[in-house]
Amino acid sequence: MSRDTHPGVRCPHCQSHLALVPVPLPTGSASPTVPPANPLPAGAPGPAPPVVPIKEEWSPPPVAEVLAVYAGRVKDTTTAMRGAARVRESLNRAKTVAAQRKAAQKAARHAPRSA
Numbered sequence: 001m002s003r004d005t006h007p008g009v010r011c012p013h014c015q016s017h018l019a020l021v022p023v024p025l026p027t028g029s030a031s032p033t034v035p036p037a038n039p040l041p042a043g044a045p046g047p048a049p050p051v052v053p054i055k056e057e058w059s060p061p062p063v064a065e066v067l068a069v070y071a072g073r074v075k076d077t078t079t080a081m082r083g084a085a086r087v088r089e090s091l092n093r094a095k096t097v098a099a100q101r102k103a104a105q106k107a108a109r110h111a112p113r114s115a
Contacts, residue, residue, distance in 0.1 A: 016058060024051070 009018040060066075 010016065011018055
């Protein structure tokens, strides 16, 4: 993938977008790699750890928001019953075909062999 078409860095596991977030440096620090030498006296409480913004995970919209589009529609019982009958008929056909195929395979395995 070229650099022009690559939208950003993604997690290899969950494919969520990743972003580099700058971590604020403690006050008085010269560089991020060199900590100050013994900044606090012995026994003093340490400074609070720097606050790192947490990456916000993507989540789908609320169900109520998605279903709001369909809120004003009227249920057509006749069409729903016809569709359910078609689905039942298709499932019954598939079960019958599967049972026939399984019986044919079983008969082929147990067929007597001629010498």
